[in-house]
Amino acid sequence: xxxxxxxxxxxxxxxxxxxxxxxxxxxxxxxxxxxxxxxxxxxxxxxxxxxxxxxxxxxxxxxxxxxxxxxxxxxxxxxxxxxxxxxxxxxxxxxxxxxxxxxxxxxxxxxxxxxxxxxxxxxxxxxxxx
Amino acid sequence: xxxxxxxxxxxxxxxxxxxxxxxxxxxxxxxxxxxxxxxxxxxxxxxxxxxxxxxxxxxxxxxxxxxxxxxxxxxxxxxxxxxxxxxxxxxxxxxxxxxxxxxxxxxxxxxxxxxxxxxxxxxxxxxxx
Numbered sequence: 528x529x530x531x532x533x534x535x536x537x538x539x540x541x542x543x544x545x546x547x548x549x550x551x552x553x554x555x556x557x558x559x560x561x562x563x564x565x566x567x568x569x570x571x572x573x574x575x576x577x578x579x580x581x582x583x584x585x586x587x588x589x590x591x592x593x594x595x596x597x598x599x600x601x602x603x604x605x606x607x608x609x610x611x612x613x614x615x616x617x618x619x620x621x622x623x624x625x626x627x628x629x630x631x632x633x634x635x636x637x638x639x640x641x642x643x644x645x646x647x648x649x650x651x652x653x654x655x656x657x
Numbered sequence: 658x659x660x661x662x663x664x665x666x667x668x669x670x671x672x673x674x675x676x677x678x679x680x681x682x683x684x685x686x687x688x689x690x691x692x693x694x695x696x697x698x699x700x701x702x703x704x705x706x707x708x709x710x711x712x713x714x715x716x717x718x719x720x721x722x723x724x725x726x727x728x729x730x731x732x733x734x735x736x737x738x739x740x741x742x743x744x745x746x747x748x749x750x751x752x753x754x755x756x757x758x759x760x761x762x763x764x765x766x767x768x769x770x771x772x773x774x775x776x777x778x779x780x781x782x783x784x785x786x
Contacts, residue, residue, distance in 0.1 A: 533784075535685075568688055607691060611684075639695040646782045647668050647699065654785055657685070 531645035535656025537572035595633025689786030697739035704743035
């Protein structure tokens with residue numbers, strides 16, 4: 528089955544990011560396809576490479592990046608939500624005259640249309656978060 | 658799923674937005690509205706359900722000056738121009754909050770929780786905000 532996923536909460540504050548990750552890895556293990564993971568609301572904070580959790584804790588951001596690297600999962604951060612919360616890729620940095628970017632490897636910034644398209648293209652859409 | 662709805666001209670799915678949060682306590686309502694507006698371009702079979710504190714999103718006479726936030730409630734009136742015309746309010750949620758049909762700034766159809774549940778069963782996609 529083809530799944531699309533929305534993550535609505537930031538990492539560490541809320542279990543949604545963990546649950547989404549656990550669902551995605553379990554679905555892949557069972558041979559399902561993940562069409563896209565779309566990060567919205569505070570969920571965009573899953574996509575900053577500046578995250579530095581204590582060493583004895585899981586690294587939620589790196590975990591996503593590794594998943595994208597290993598399985599080619601499309602990780603999309605909503606541009607409007609990202610702009611509000613300071614998640615920036617090189618293009619956005621240039622466009623908005625910022626002095627740097629912080630997008631993590633494997634993530635890309637794009638529009639809300641990517642969420643709707645993912646819903647349409649997938650057999651099931653699941654949202655994680657409040 | 659609705660394979661019978663797959664047509665050559667593209668897929669039309671039944672899509673329900675469930676609006677269940679008050680407009681200013683969190684950003685969910687505002688960002689939900691952004692999804693609805695962008696989503697309209699995909700010409701799906703869309704409806705909105707206002708339930709729980711979400712019924713406050715479309716209340717008339719919102720004034721936000723004192724909290725320093727933008728009053729985005731007039732934007733709901735623009736949904737009609739985007740062909741988003743099916744707006745439902747859950748009767749129980751409305752009544753529990755002392756509201757009536759005349760308290761809203763858009764035309765809505767009031768439906769019972771049971772009716773909304775039945776409608777939800779028919780959906781291909783349900784997005785919660």
